[in-house]
Amino acid sequence: MFREFKNILNINWIYIFIVFMIFWIGEINLYSAAGGSLDPWASNQLVRFLFFLPLFFLIIMLEPKFIFNFAELFLILVLIGLITTLIFGYTGMGATRWIRIAGFNLQVSEFTKIALVIFMAKYFHKLNSEKTIGLFKSILPLFISILFFILVAIQPDLGTAVIILALGLVVIFYAGIKIIYPLLSIGLILSISPILWTFLKPYQQNRIQIFLNPDLDPLGKGYHIIQSKIAIGSGGLKGNGFMEGSQSSLDFLPEKETDFVFAIFSEQFGFTGSILLILLFFIMFLIPVLKTYKLTQVFSKIILFVLSFKIFFEFLINISMTIGILPVVGVALPFMSYGGSSLLSNLIICALLLNFMSINEKKRMFS
């Protein structure tokens, strides 16, 4: 089940350094969001991080084969988890997103992303003899992606649901579906989107309308976007300086510790800081991706590429929300937003990435 210990010395230390650095930037950011206090966010998040760290290294040490073998089990576990959430879930802020396990509130949808990618990686790995993948072979992964999308969307958690669906589609695309099908789907989605619109809950429609024009509701739902843009815009080129963000310290930014942490960051560190952060995330994305070019096994390629993409994608979606180019749908900023499930799932992903990056590939490794 576990690899030899010397493998731990072969892991990509640069990558692990970048992960820890981003987490540390997040910690500093949470500290400033609380007005220069570890309490309540920074210290909690640090405790979680330290608590998760053993698991992180444990996953690095796992035999990749073990992950390959249990891909279906992981999928079934999150499926059970999602159904349990819907039935016994803990309701907060109008949504049933959490289940309590051993005193922790766990957001199963976060782990769904990982399980789905692992499962689909295995699925396409087994099909790797086929040059391009036809529609028929894509139906099962597509069906599962849509099933998970629905299970999460009815919690309701549209943001996570969309990410799950997007990841499923990215795997299918990456695995080599004929290019005609994605193009057809985009056309189809655009043409039926007016019908989809009617399926959205009124509050979801509302969010999208207000996204398109925040001034429709400057004190209500549009308030988030308006205040976030003010925070970011007022940061300017160089930023107001550490702990000098008035939008944050005077509470003008709602949800500043979760979905809007980027606004806090950008208000303090400005355009320069924001671009550096984007570069950091982009490098973090590319390190596992570059490794994929050296690999020949479809399973590890998909794991490395899509899971690395997941973190970068969520990062982009999150900051696009805070700067008003995407509707506010509730996607956390990896390693920087306050929250246990997001931190845990991203640490698991990074551990998996480190694990697969250190593979000495042998033929027929996964079968």
Next chain:
Amino acid sequence: MEKNKTSEDSIKILNRRSFIIIIFGAILSLLVSLRLFSLQVINFNFYKKKSVENKLSIKLTPPLRGDIYDSKKNLLAGSSSLYEFVVFKNLSKDYLDEIKKLDSLIKLKLNFGEISNQLKKYNEYSGFSLSRASWKQIVEFEKNKFLFNSIKIIESKKRYYPYQNFSQIIGYMGQPTQSSELYSKGVFHLERSYEKHLRGKPGKIFSEVNAKGKTIREISIEKSIKGNDLDLTLDLTLQNYAQSQLPSDKKGSIVVISVSDGSILSMNSNPTFDAQIFEDRENNKIKDLLNDDQKPLFNRAFSGFYPPGSVFKPISALVGLQRNLIDSKKEVFCKGHSSLGDRNYYCWKKKGHGKVNLRKAIKESCDVYFYELAKKTNIDDIASLSSNLGLNKEYDIGLSNIGKGLVPSKKWKKAFLDESWYQGETLITCIGQGYNQTSPLQLATLYSAILNGGKYPIPKIDKNVPTKFTGKLLNNEHQQIIINSLNAVVQEPRGTAHKLSISNPELVKIGGKTGTSQVIRIKESEREDDQYKSKEIEERFKDHSVFVGYAPYDKPKYIASVIIENGGSGSAVAAPIAHKVLDFAFKNNV
């Protein structure tokens, strides 16, 4: 081998797709970066301003309003403390319940629905004033203070008017009518016209607030600046005395001005009101006041216009003298009436005054003498001299609803009634009836003009306004004839107000002129006849009693102009009041 090849092809596809997705990610990152550039670099100033606006709160603190004093620095309008029940939403979640509790405990009779509506939108850190608190209510509240976490008693300022006799001059304050107005402002009379002078400058507290409006720190404080004080020419004691002399059951007015500089020393109107009820928000009293038939808000001294009656006669006489239409020594025979065309114009004294010269005509108020003069007079000369002597003018001294009145002219009649002028109308105009409309303040000014020889000081009420003279000089000889005659009215037997000298010899000696202002145009033949004089005539159709006098008669210092509505003849009612008020002014050297 074949299988291996396809597998390698498949890896190539994965790598190609990987490249596409990286490009897609890079494009997204670029878009995000461009957006950030737009927000943080291009539109930095816009968002910086928004951010400063967000956190900066400017709270205005009302300035203390300037005080108003009489000429001897007695306070007529000042500021006093008041206490209010103020609710702060941030202090307790149960603020609505607490308001209900307070209402039932102290019987504030609050409009709960409206208050809770307004409170919903209210910033939770700014106090919302529920109601004024009386001492009794404060005591009751303090006893039960433990019940109320969100309600406090807060001190603020209100206008304080110690003497109600000044309400009709000083006016009162009104609640803000627009959201941009932060505190009450003067809405009537001097409070209104001197608003800018009295208001002062609000203080500003600049502070940093958080999203909920809670002050985080004060950045700077600009202190409020008290408004300027206003010193009036009025005299507290005279104003109060004059008010006491007005018959309480009759509408009327007394104006006392100073001959030398036009200062208004007192200006009363009956009935009057108490401006304090507006400040104390005594809504029932305010409602009664606004609905009162007697119109207590109406100051008859400058808003009340009446035909001046015989008080007007000096103007006719001066026109006659200026135009050489009369010789002051030449006598006219009064047989009780005079005729023009086929109409008779009657003297008030039916049996006639016999031989009458100018002096006797004024002293005994002979109408026929003035009819004869009027037959030769151009009405436009009357109008022009009237204007020169202070009538037909609106004095811009800061009082609301101050009127202009009317002295008719040919042009006026053409313009307003679209009729030509008849000489018969000149006859009744010359004795102060007809279209003539003057206010008591204007009549006082007219006599000031006569006593000052034509160039007279414009009336003033603001002590710090420099005295300004206006008008054209009169011929000195003409002026003396008129003044001698006016002195004779009181000082000589058979003068219409000679009774004053007899019944009150101890009072200051005055000169003046009586007048009777007709309320309805009864037939000329009925004027002053027995039937009309009888008390059976309905009160509201009775003549107004008019008197304008000055004291002391040999060296005039004060002028009093009195009208008592439906009072009857001038000599009987208005003259004794004027005499007493002039005496008071003289003896107290106001």
